[in-house]
Amino acid sequence: MPEMEQPKKVADRYLKRELLGQGTYGVVFKATDTKTEETVAIKKIRLGKQKEGVNITALREIKMLKELKHPHIILLIDAFPHKENLHLVFEFMETDLEAVIRDSNIFLSPGDIKSYLLMTLKGLAYCHEKWVLHRDMKPNNLLIGPDGQLKLADFGLARIFGSPGRKFTHQVFARWYRAPELLFGAKQYGAAVDVWAAGCIFAELLLRRPFLQGNSDIDQLSKIFAAFGTPKADQWPDVKKLPDYVEYQFIPAPSLRSLFPAVSEDALDLLSKMFTYDPKARISVKKALEHRFFTSAPAPTDPAKLPKPLRKQEGKASHDRHDAIRVVSPPRKLRRLMPERGKLDCVKSHVDKDQQAPMSLDFTILAERPPNRPTITSADRSHLKRKLDLEFQ
Amino acid sequence: MADFQTSTQRAKWILTPQKLAERYKVANQKAVQMLEKCGTTQVEVDASGSLTYPTEKVDAGDQADKKLKPLSVDEERFMRAFYEAKVQEVCSAFNFPHKIQATALQYFKRFYLQWSVMQHHPKEIMLTCVYASCKIEENHVSAEEIGKGIKQDHHIILKYEMAVLQSLEFDLIVYAPYRAMGGFVSDMEEFVQARGDEIQKLENLLKAATAEADKVMLTDAPLLFPPGQLALAALRIANGALGVVDFDRYLENIVSQPNYEHTASELTKFLDDIESLVKNYKYPSEKDMKHINRKLKSCLGHSSSHDDSKKREKRSKHKSHRSSNDTPNGGAPVG
Numbered sequence: 001m002p003e004m005e006q007p008k009k010v011a012d013r014y015l016k017r018e019l020l021g022q023g024t025y026g027v028v029f030k031a032t033d034t035k036t037e038e039t040v041a042i043k044k045i046r047l048g049k050q051k052e053g054v055n056i057t058a059l060r061e062i063k064m065l066k067e068l069k070h071p072h073i074i075l076l077i078d079a080f081p082h083k084e085n086l087h088l089v090f091e092f093m094e095t096d097l098e099a100v101i102r103d104s105n106i107f108l109s110p111g112d113i114k115s116y117l118l119m120t121l122k123g124l125a126y127c128h129e130k131w132v133l134h135r136d137m138k139p140n141n142l143l144i145g146p147d148g149q150l151k152l153a154d155f156g157l158a159r160i161f162g163s164p165g166r167k168f169t170h171q172v173f174a175r176w177y178r179a180p181e182l183l184f185g186a187k188q189y190g191a192a193v194d195v196w197a198a199g200c201i202f203a204e205l206l207l208r209r210p211f212l213q214g215n216s217d218i219d220q221l222s223k224i225f226a227a228f229g230t231p232k233a234d235q236w237p238d239v240k241k242l243p244d245y246v247e248y249q250f251i252p253a254p255s256l257r258s259l260f261p262a263v264s265e266d267a268l269d270l271l272s273k274m275f276t277y278d279p280k281a282r283i284s285v286k287k288a289l290e291h292r293f294f295t296s297a298p299a300p301t302d303p304a305k306l307p308k309p310l311r312k313q314e315g316k317a318s319h320d321r322h323d324a325i326r327v328v329s330p331p332r333k334l335r336r337l338m339p340e341r342g343k344l345d346c347v348k349s350h351v352d353k354d355q356q357a358p359m360s361l362d363f364t365i366l367a368e369r370p371p372n373r374p375t376i377t378s379a380d381r382s383h384l385k386r387k388l389d390l391e392f393q
Numbered sequence: 394m395a396d397f398q399t400s401t402q403r404a405k406w407i408l409t410p411q412k413l414a415e416r417y418k419v420a421n422q423k424a425v426q427m428l429e430k431c432g433t434t435q436v437e438v439d440a441s442g443s444l445t446y447p448t449e450k451v452d453a454g455d456q457a458d459k460k461l462k463p464l465s466v467d468e469e470r471f472m473r474a475f476y477e478a479k480v481q482e483v484c485s486a487f488n489f490p491h492k493i494q495a496t497a498l499q500y501f502k503r504f505y506l507q508w509s510v511m512q513h514h515p516k517e518i519m520l521t522c523v524y525a526s527c528k529i530e531e532n533h534v535s536a537e538e539i540g541k542g543i544k545q546d547h548h549i550i551l552k553y554e555m556a557v558l559q560s561l562e563f564d565l566i567v568y569a570p571y572r573a574m575g576g577f578v579s580d581m582e583e584f585v586q587a588r589g590d591e592i593q594k595l596e597n598l599l600k601a602a603t604a605e606a607d608k609v610m611l612t613d614a615p616l617l618f619p620p621g622q623l624a625l626a627a628l629r630i631a632n633g634a635l636g637v638v639d640f641d642r643y644l645e646n647i648v649s650q651p652n653y654e655h656t657a658s659e660l661t662k663f664l665d666d667i668e669s670l671v672k673n674y675k676y677p678s679e680k681d682m683k684h685i686n687r688k689l690k691s692c693l694g695h696s697s698s699h700d701d702s703k704k705r706e707k708r709s710k711h712k713s714h715r716s717s718n719d720t721p722n723g724g725a726p727v728g
């Protein structure tokens with residue numbers, strides 16, 4: 001498009017620069033705010049003849065971010081329509097946590113990991129304090145600013161919670177970050193779903209690869225059970241009441257230590273609390289922040305001194321599009337489902353042998369290629385929308 | 394969202410009575426000037442939120458236009474009151490929860506802080522506010538369903554959505570008194586250590602207060618007071634009739650809480666003010682409405698006495714479309 005070649009002012013104020021990323025519902029480009037001379041990121045969402053008017057995802061993001069102001073939440077500077085597009089102006093962020101985790105040139109010290117997790121949880125604690133569920137926590141949505149500060153972004157699936165009995169859709173989060181109660185179809189859930197996802201992010205920082213990479217919802221549960229064992233009745237009494245609950249063949253829990261051989265006792269203890277099966281018993285973000293992991297040595301690294309990828313990976317936008325693999329919901333109520341043996345063994349043997357080894361064969365072969373990260377696909381999103389229509393109380 | 398203290402509502406949308414009166418006056422004046430200069434007040438809107446203002450007429454001093462009388466500030470108030478009541482009617486017809494209705498009303502009120510009813514017809518804004526409220530409160534109903542349910546063209550809703558959102562400055566989370574009221578009542582249960590019969594009485598109080606809050610929502614009070622005070626006012630009115638609790642003692646209890654920002658007498662004064670807004674609330678008579686509606690239609694260029702002027706109006710509207718696309722200004726706020 002000729003529009004992109006020459007710097008162009010949007011709404012007489014923003015000088016448009018290069019493309020930063022392709023989101024599910026709009027493009028993000030870099031721009032200079034000519035009023036303040038600051039660099040910003042503008043998310044451009046097409047308006048137009050949609051049957052349902054202004055994009056609901058964009059509206060969710062705006063309504064939440066207008067009220068949420070915190071050092072670890074992305075700052076929404078402005079929102080305005082311009083030429084058939086809705087523009088959301090954000091503070092500019094240099095990179096994201098996924099790029100950091102993926103960059104094999106970066107060494108993450110325990111202090112670095114602590115610092116990233118600390119910032120993630122601080123942002124999340126603020127959301128929960130304001131009764132907002134993020135529902136799309138994953139490294140790719142944790143953006144990192146020029147000063148090293150990590151901020152929660154992408155509030156397109158966020159929701160207000162706290163009204164008792166309110167029902168939500170369980171089709172939230174990219175699959176690898178989905179809590180077990182969601183995979184069992186829970187419709188009434190709370191802040192614990194974000195904690196599980198944050199646990200997955202913590203594990204991913206430690207392992208330098210996604211922790212639980214299921215390739216379907218059912219497989220996701222298998223991966224979870226392979227890591228933590230099938231939940232015992234006393235561990236999670238309410239699990240049987242969940243709508244899509246299916247019984248899995250009993251798998252004993254391997255020791256958490258065997259999955260994370262190199263980490264400190266404190267880290268392991270916090271991990272186990274974030275991965276508690278029963279959402280009621282799972283640690284809250286507030287309590288997690290009070291965990292001794294954050295006060296014991298080593299101290300969290302000063303954000304300004306955190307390692308960063310030299311440059312945001314090129315072609316990232318196209319990867320993202322590539323990544324949108326279809327998420328198949330499990331058929332309702334499969335009786336006595338057996339986890340696939342082979343896959344389970346593969347998880348264990350890899351983990352036992354060598355921490356650095358990726359979790360499944362695909363990634364060893366495609367070592368340079370980023371793993372296929374499931375994102376919320378457009379198919380999922382429309383499903384979500386249908387669900388929301390039904391959520392009418 | 395449970396934090397009114399840090400909300401956009403508290404920061405931007407609660408005004409002093411003086412400021413509120415001024416906003417209404419300014420909005421009215423802009424439309425009056427537009428009518429004088431352009432012979433019409435209608436601001437055209439499209440789905441992407443761009444606004445087209447009428448252009449100045451060339452033939453100044455036209456006698457036909459002398460007949461066009463703008464609405465006064467009070468007439469605008471009546472017009473809004475009429476359509477605010479419609480918001481409640483439409484929401485009840487669809488059985489929407491109180492929260493949806495309250496949010497739609499807040500949107501409607503906020504929209505007309507920026508605009509005169511002479512610039513955007515309140516019926517269209519009313520429907521759009523109901524639609525937007527459903528969407529934002531995650532109680533999604535399609536524009537088509539709303540349109541069908543009340544036999545209105547849903548395209549109008551979709552056309553106005555962006556303009557409404559923009560006038561709201563995209564501050565979309567709105568606090569209503571209903572949830573706060575529930576909180577106060579369960580607090581009262583503890584306060585009076587209610588048992589059996591008393592619990593039932595408190596439940597009745599909550600029900601009656603909900604109806605009172607619906608009335609409070611129709612006044613200017615939501616633009617002047619925080620939701621907690623609206624809730625207390627509604628409860629006090631309901632309690633006045635039912636006599637369930639010693640309200641003054643309950644208020645003393647509230648203000649005695651640490652960090653409470655008002656004294657008992659301040660709080661009582663606020664509740665008195667809200668109550669008097671409810672008492673002085675005026676809904677237009679049919680006769681009033683007939684008269685105002687006729688005026689409104691002519692200002693918006695929707696009706697005229699003879700064909701000649703109709704044609705002229707159409708022409709000028711067309712013209713205005715073209716030219717004001719280049720220079721979108723007409724003295725009215727752009728958001």
Ligand SMILES: Nc1ncnc2c1ncn2[C@@H]1O[C@H](COP(=O)(O)OP(=O)(O)O)[C@@H](O)[C@H]1O
Nearest residue numbers: 020021022023024025028041090091092093154
């Ligand atoms: N503030 C920002 N600064 C820099 N890049 C950003 C910013 N916001 C988004 N991006 C880029 O755009 C991509 C998509 O944005 P995101 O908010 O995650 O939307 P989506 O809901 O479509 O995933 C991000 O992965 C990131 O690469």
Ligand SMILES: [Mg+2]
Nearest residue numbers: 023140141154
């Ligand atoms: Mg994203």
